[in-house]
Structures are given as C-alpha cells and as structure tokens.
Amino acid sequence: MHRESSFSPECRMDKLLVCLLLAGMVGAEVQETLSPECKQFLYMGTTPRGLEEQPLKKICQFYAGKPRFFTLYDTFSRIPVYSAYTFKRSDGFKKVDVPWMYEPQLSMKSDSREMQSFPSGNLPSSFEDSQAVLEDYSNSVIFERGQLNPDEHQGDLDDKAATYTLTNVVPQAREFNIGPWKTHEHTVRQRLNNYCRGTAYVITGVTTSGHTIRRNNINRLGIPTYLWSAYCCTNFDHNAPYSERSKFPAFAAYGLNDKEDNRVQEMTVQELEIFLKKVTYVDSSFQIFYQNCANDNI
Numbered sequence: 001m002h003r004e005s006s007f008s009p010e011c012r013m014d015k016l017l018v019c020l021l022l023a024g025m026v027g028a029e030v031q032e033t034l035s036p037e038c039k040q041f042l043y044m045g046t047t048p049r050g051l052e053e054q055p056l057k058k059i060c061q062f063y064a065g066k067p068r069f070f071t072l073y074d075t076f077s078r079i080p081v082y083s084a085y086t087f088k089r090s091d092g093f094k095k096v097d098v099p100w101m102y103e104p105q106l107s108m109k110s111d112s113r114e115m116q117s118f119p120s121g122n123l124p125s126s127f128e129d130s131q132a133v134l135e136d137y138s139n140s141v142i143f144e145r146g147q148l149n150p151d152e153h154q155g156d157l158d159d160k161a162a163t164y165t166l167t168n169v170v171p172q173a174r175e176f177n178i179g180p181w182k183t184h185e186h187t188v189r190q191r192l193n194n195y196c197r198g199t200a201y202v203i204t205g206v207t208t209s210g211h212t213i214r215r216n217n218i219n220r221l222g223i224p225t226y227l228w229s230a231y232c233c234t235n236f237d238h239n240a241p242y243s244e245r246s247k248f249p250a251f252a253a254y255g256l257n258d259k260e261d262n263r264v265q266e267m268t269v270q271e272l273e274i275f276l277k278k279v280t281y282v283d284s285s286f287q288i289f290y291q292n293c294a295n296d297n298i
Helices: 009-020 125-130 157-161 180-195 269-279
Strands: 003-005 026-031 056-063 066-074 079-086 114-117 143-147 169-173 201-215 218-232 250-256 264-267
Touching: 056 157, 066 157, 079 169, 079 218, 169 218, 180 218, 180 250, 180 264, 218 269, 250 269, 264 269
Parallel strands: none
Antiparallel strands: 003 201, 026 056, 056 066, 066 079, 079 201, 143 169, 201 218, 218 250, 250 264
C-alpha cells in the first residue's frame, strides 16, 4: 500500500479543507439542506461555522427507519470530513457482527434512503467514483477502517449497527486506532457516562495533507493526518471532581494518525479551533459549536 501525495502543491492547498474538516437494514439520506430530524445530532441544530464552501455531501445516516447521526462527506477524497452524533450512555460493548454498508445515493438518484450491504459480486464502477468500497482497505497493512462515530459511544444495538458504514470510516494507522485514539474514546465514554446529565453532542473529524491510499495505481482514499474530536454537554454534574468538572461543558482533543508520535492531546475547544486554523483553511470565524457551547435552550 502506497502513501504518497496525489495533488500538486496548489491543488493540495485548494483541497486541504475538504480533506480536513476541514447496517441488515441501514439507511442514509443524502440531503441538500440538513433536515430537522438530523439537526438533532448538532448542538443547537447548528453545523460548525466558518468552513469554506466545498462540494461536500450532507448524509443523514438512518438505521431501521430512524436517523442515527449526521456525516459531512467528501466524495473527492472518499472519506468523511466529520461525523456528528449524540453520545449514548454505554458500557463500551462493540457490535462487530454487522455487515459493512455503502451509500447508493452518493452514486445515483434513489427514492430510498436505505443504505445497502456490499454484495458478493462486483459493484458498478460508478459507485467507486464517489465513495469508498471494501477493496480500498483489503490490501492495506498500515491502515484500517476507523469509525468517526464509534459504536462504543452508542448504547442501543441499532445505534451501534448504524456506525458500520464506510461513509463513517477513515483510514487509521492500526497502532493509532487501537492505541491512543481508542484510549481517548474510552476516556470520553467514561467521562460522559459519569458526569454528563443531559445530551452530549460530539463532532469527530479529520485533517489531511494530500497523502492517499492507492489501488490499481489510482488514488482512492484520502489519508487523515490528524483526527480531532470535541464534545458539548451543558447539563453536567457540578459536584464532580475538579479534574473532570473542568472539562465541561465542552472539551476537545486531537492526535497524529501515525504509527509513532501519535499521542492524543486533550485541550479546550477554543484551543482545538486555533490548532485547526493553523493546519487547514477555514474562515477566521471558524467555530465548532454554536456560541462555544454556552447555551442550553433546546
């Protein structure tokens, strides 16, 4: 598996934000305007502010007829820019018996918002133009499928199953995925389980710099340089130990997606925003959560 730049420097600069920010029966709906039923996964129903306009796809991910989370998807790099979801109290159990899914609406007009499991035969070539397929990951010895909305942050089995779609997956270095990033996901799960008393809104995304996974000598998947994540929970336990209470109502983290030097650094959401402004192109008004997760008027 080759890791190499697929763009000229000028093209990488233009595409940097796109690459950055910036399931039985499973469904996902590609939308022009985010529907009210999918806004429930975003604090105050608001997407991150200050992202440059790009040809990205808004996917309201459905499972068993219900919306489960929201994904902003980059059909050029064939990976999600971010997934936004509400955390569900969880014991960390992983539902690993779910078949991986793809999103037909990314490749054709469809009356159904249901995603489909990958068939045993070959997909039409048009599907591979706009999204990842299983073969993109099959020969990789460095990278594996890493969920942005991890199933262990969901409690209901249907919510867990809905995370097993390639539109919620990015290539993660195995050592990072099963090491520091998994530890971070555990830490956030335990913290929100113990001290969040209301709804916790989570947004997890990526940055890239032009490296790709290639298949048949074709650039297929953007490889994240960093993974980042932030949560917002305005109704929390004010009697929690200060070491935990200080990480509310919002906190964040990022880590280098690599085999080495991949420690995950926790920080305030504002510090994460400053970091992301340095490593990608976002508007000066870039803000992950509406009014910095300061209101609770939902």
